[in-house]
Amino acid sequence: MTHPLAVITGATSGIGAAYANRLAADGYHLLLTGRREAELIAVCQRLRDRYPIEVEYRKVDLAEADQREALIQEVTLLPRLDALINNAGYADDGRFGDVNWSRHQALLDVHVLSTLQLTHAALPNLLRTRGLVINLASVASWLPTPHSALYGPTKAFVRAFTETLALSYRREGLRALAVCPGFTVTDFHARMGLDPASFYRRRGLTRAWSADAVVARSFKDLTRGRVLSIQGWNYRLIVAVLRHLPVRWLHAGLARSDRAR
Numbered sequence: 001m002t003h004p005l006a007v008i009t010g011a012t013s014g015i016g017a018a019y020a021n022r023l024a025a026d027g028y029h030l031l032l033t034g035r036r037e038a039e040l041i042a043v044c045q046r047l048r049d050r051y052p053i054e055v056e057y058r059k060v061d062l063a064e065a066d067q068r069e070a071l072i073q074e075v076t077l078l079p080r081l082d083a084l085i086n087n088a089g090y091a092d093d094g095r096f097g098d099v100n101w102s103r104h105q106a107l108l109d110v111h112v113l114s115t116l117q118l119t120h121a122a123l124p125n126l127l128r129t130r131g132l133v134i135n136l137a138s139v140a141s142w143l144p145t146p147h148s149a150l151y152g153p154t155k156a157f158v159r160a161f162t163e164t165l166a167l168s169y170r171r172e173g174l175r176a177l178a179v180c181p182g183f184t185v186t187d188f189h190a191r192m193g194l195d196p197a198s199f200y201r202r203r204g205l206t207r208a209w210s211a212d213a214v215v216a217r218s219f220k221d222l223t224r225g226r227v228l229s230i231q232g233w234n235y236r237l238i239v240a241v242l243r244h245l246p247v248r249w250l251h252a253g254l255a256r257s258d259r260a261r
């Protein structure tokens, strides 16, 4: 039997590495991307040691046009593809005008352009295999994020695009899922200079979950035919409130918490 193939962006750590592990356990061959080569090599080696699959990696900075284009070209030419996980992402601090344009452009390239172009390149294969697209959005896709100007808006785009994609191709058997994590224990917050030991809560409304739990939940939601996946009772509750709260109350609450900063 031929193995299915999955492409995962941002597989050096966190949620991307957890997807690599899960899909390897399910028998997928993998093409993994990231910028930190030593970490990519270590992830590939760990997977080869544990599972009878083929794993390759590409060192790709998705904010660099030539590197992104090379990956898109490779994905276009793949003879087969069964799953695409657009996971690479990060948060960039600062109000809109305080951040220079090149940093905004990089975030747009990684979150929006790469997700769109890779999905577009992968679609013919994914339709043939009745495959799977998983795009990493966030609970922040329902929230204005004034101090990380494009994080919330780009994640809102990713979520809306994924919902559109799912509904456009549902009849042809393509499955598309927007994964919307709340706080998750990965390298994400350490990159922002936060101390993981004190930042992540173990209980309460803002408790953090593991990357494995986010991934496990996403496969459960796929099996149920869902288009959105939110790990954790706390984040499902927060999103339910955000979706039903009169928007002026949300804005007033955010303005108040902003004054308290």
Ligand SMILES: NC(=O)c1ccc[n+]([C@@H]2O[C@H](COP(=O)([O-])OP(=O)(O)OC[C@H]3O[C@@H](n4cnc5c(N)ncnc54)[C@H](OP(=O)(O)O)[C@@H]3O)[C@@H](O)[C@H]2O)c1
Pocket (backbone or CB within 6 Å): 009, 010, 011, 012, 013, 014, 015, 016, 033, 034, 035, 036, 037, 039, 060, 061, 062, 063, 087, 088, 089, 090, 091, 110, 136, 137, 138, 139, 180, 181, 182, 183, 184, 185, 186, 187, 188, 189, 191, 211
């Ligand atoms: N952790 C959370 O609380 C949380 C919550 C909601 C949503 N998310 C989303 O989940 C996704 C995965 O993040 P994570 O939490 O697993 O964080 P992570 O451990 O920091 O992983 C982020 C991954 O994205 C890759 N990446 C970042 N910038 C890149 C670029 N310019 N080009 C190529 N790859 C790049 C990183 O690769 P290198 O390190 O090799 O550069 C890394 O593999 C992101 O889209 C994030 O926005 C995370």
